[in-house]
Amino acid sequence: MESTRDNRLVVAISSRALFDLDESNGIFETQGLRKYTAYQIEHENETLCPGVAFPLIKRLLALRLPHTDESAVEIILVSKNDPNTGLRVFNSIEHYNLNITRAAFTNGRSPYHYLGALGADLFLSANSEDVRLALDHGYASAAIYTGLAFVDDNTDEIRIAFDGDAVIFSDEAERVYQEKGLEEFKRHETENCEIPLPPGPFKPFLEALNKVQKAYEGLDHKPIRTALVTARNAPAHKRAVKTLRSWGVGIDEAFFLGGWDKAPILEGFRPHIFFDDQQTYCQNAARFVPTGHVPSGIKNMAL
Template sequence: MVSTVQNTDVKQKDADRAVVVAVTSRSVFEPEPGDGVYGEGVAFKLLQALQKVNERLLEENPSESLLFDVVLITTDTEQQQHSNRIITSTRHYGLEISRFSFCAEEDFTESLVQNHVHLFLTTDQHEAQQASQSGVLCALLDPLTASCQSDQLRVMFCEDDVIKPDTSPLPGRQQANQTLSCQLGEMRGRFGLVDSPLSLVLVTSHGNRQSCGVAMRTLRSRGVTMDEAYCLAGAPRGPIVSLLQPHFLLSDGCSGMEE
C-alpha cells in the first residue's frame, strides 16, 4: 500500500511540466539517536543543488513551470513509524520536497508509477535494479560525488540510450532517457554560458573524437547543449568521474559511477 502526503510548506509544481525526481529518505537523511532532526545523508547536497536550479529558474522567470519536483520515498519501517520526524527534518533544513511517499519495500515501484517519476535516485543497488526493471529511469548515487558541496547541479551524460540515433519504436527506458535529457537541456538553455546553476557534461566511452562530435550534434539537434565533452576512447571513466564529480550519471536504464 502506498500513502502519499503533500508538503503544505511547498508550492506544488505544474504536473504537466515539472521534472519529477524521486529519492529515498535513506539517501537524504542519516539516522540520529533521539527524537531530533536527522543528519545529512548522501543525497542531501544533491537535493540542495536541485533546489538551487529551481530558485534560479524562478529568478529568471517567476512564472516558470519547468522545475524539479522532488518526491521523498520512505520504505524503511522504522522511519515510517517516525514520519513526523522526516517531515520535521525536511522543514528544519528548508528542503523543497513536494511530496512524501510511504510504502512497503515491495510496493516502492508502485509509488514511482503513481507519482509519475521521471528519475529515481538511490544508493541501493537492488532498489535501482527494481526501478529499472519497472521501466523507470534511475541513477545509482555515489557517496563521494553526490554529496559534494556545490551550488551547481552537475549531470554527466553517457552514450548508449542517451545519445544513440532515434529508432522507432523506442524502448521505454530509452524514451525516458531522451525525454529527461531534453528537459535538462531546456533548463540549461534558460541560463547563460557562465554562472549557470546547471552543468551538463558528455562522456563517450568508445570511439574517437569524431564519434564524440556526432554525439554532441545528436544532442544539440534535440536542444541539449553540453558545457563540456570528453572522449575516453575505451579508457575507464572512473578517473574523469572522480575529477568532475557529477552529482549523478545518465546512461541506459540504470547507472553507477564506477564503470
Template sequence: MTVNARLRELYPDSEELFDIVLMTNSHAQVAVRFINSINHYNLTIERFCMTGGQSPISYLKAYNTNLYLSKDPEKVTEAIEAGIAAATMFSQDREREFSDTQLKVAFDGDAALFSEDSAQMKQGHLDRFLEYKRKNEGIQSLAQIPLKSFLEALGKLQKKFYAKNERAHCPIRTYLVSEHSGASSGARVIKTLRSCGLEIDEVLIAAGAPKGPLVKKIRPHILFNDEMFNIKSLSREIMGK
C-alpha cells in the same frame, strides 16, 4: 535548491520547477520525523510517498517521475522494467565537496547507452534491463530507453535559463566524458542527447588516458554510466585508491 531559486527569480509565476519526491516504504507514522529532518537540513522536498512496507515503484508513474534514485539495486531494476529511468546511488568513503551553485550532470560517452547497434553492447551492461530489451525489441540509441524523459525534462529547464540570456550562468551544467579518441563517437553521443532536447556544455575526451581525473575535476552530482564496475573503477581513481 539553487536551480529552483534561480527559476523563481526569472519566472515568479511559473510552477515548472525541479521537483523532488521522497519515496519510501516506511510507515506513515514516521512522517513527522521525516518532515523534521527535511526542515532541519533545509531541503526543498514537499512531496512524499510512504507506502507502509509496500514497494513504492507502482506509484512512480502517478508522480510523473522522470528519474528514480535508490541505494537498492533491486528497486532500481524494478523501476527500469516499469519504464521509469532509474539509477543506483552509492556513498563515498570520504566526504567530497560539491558545487552548491550548479547542478552538475555528467554522461559517460563510452557507455553502452550510446551504442548504435545492440550487438555492440558488452555483456552485463544495464544488467537485467538490457537483456530484457534485447529479447523484446533491442536498443539502438539512448532515445529509445526510459532515460529520455529525464533528459527532456532537464533540457526544458535548461532552455528556460537560455531564454533569459542566462546561458553563461545557468545553474544546470552538463558534461560528456570519454576515454576513447573517436571523434565520430563523441559526435553521435552529443546528437543523441541533443535529440532529447539537452545541450552539452563541456566535452572532455581523454583519448586513451584514464578519465577518472576528469571526473574528479568536474565533481558531478550525477554521473550516468551503465556498469557498476565502471562506477567503482572511477570512484577508486577519483578518491585516489
C-alpha cells in the same frame, strides 16, 4: 493547494539516498523489521546526517525560474518505510529547511508503482532492486553509492554528468562491442554515424533537464551544466554527437575517453551526480564524486 501538474522537473528520491541511514539500515538487515521500527521511533528526534545525494537535492530545491521566481524543481520523498517510522526523515527535512512537502511511504512495496502518478522524471534510490524495477518500467533511475560523504563546493552551479551507451543512448552499440569486439564496433558506428542511436533510459530525463536549462537562455548565468563522459573515442564519437543533435538535446561538455578511467575527468568537472551503467566505472568514480549506477543494458544482464 498547489497542483502537481506543472512544468517543473520532478525528482523522486529515497530516504537512504538523501540522508545517511546506513546504521539504521544495518539494524533492519541484521535484526529485522521489529528492531528497526523500535530504533527509528526511539531516535526520531535525532537529526540524520546528509547522504550522498543531499548536496544535489539542496541545489535543485534552490533553483528558481528567471522572471517568475518559481521553483524549477520539485523533490518528492519516496520511502519504503511506513509513515510511523518515516517520521524521523521528515523531522530531518524540516531541520535542514528543505522544501520537500510531498512524500510517498510505501511500507515495503517497491516505489516504482507510484512513479508515474508522481510525475517523476528521475528516481534516485540506494536500493538496486527498486532501481531495476523502475528502469524495467520505463523510468530513469539510478542506485546511489552510499557510505561516502562529499563536501559541497562554493559554486552556484548544478553539474550533472552522464555516460552515453546504456544511459542516454540504448545499448545497441555496446552489444556490438561485447559480441564482436572493438574493431567491429568502430566499423559499425562509422557506417551508421548518420543514423541516430535509439534512446536509452535517461533520454527523457536529459530532455526534461534541457527544458529547464532553456529557461535561462540569453542570461549571463546558466545554473545547470551537463557533461557526457563516455568510453567512446574517434571515430565512434560522431554518432553520439549526431544523435543528440537529431534529438534537439544539448550537452555543455563532452569527453570521449576511449576506455580511459573516467575518475580524473570527473574530478575536474566535479559533478553533483554522475550516472553510468558499468559498475567498474561507477566504483572508481564513487571515490571522488556522487555516483549513481544505472543497471541497464547488456553489461548488467548477468548481474
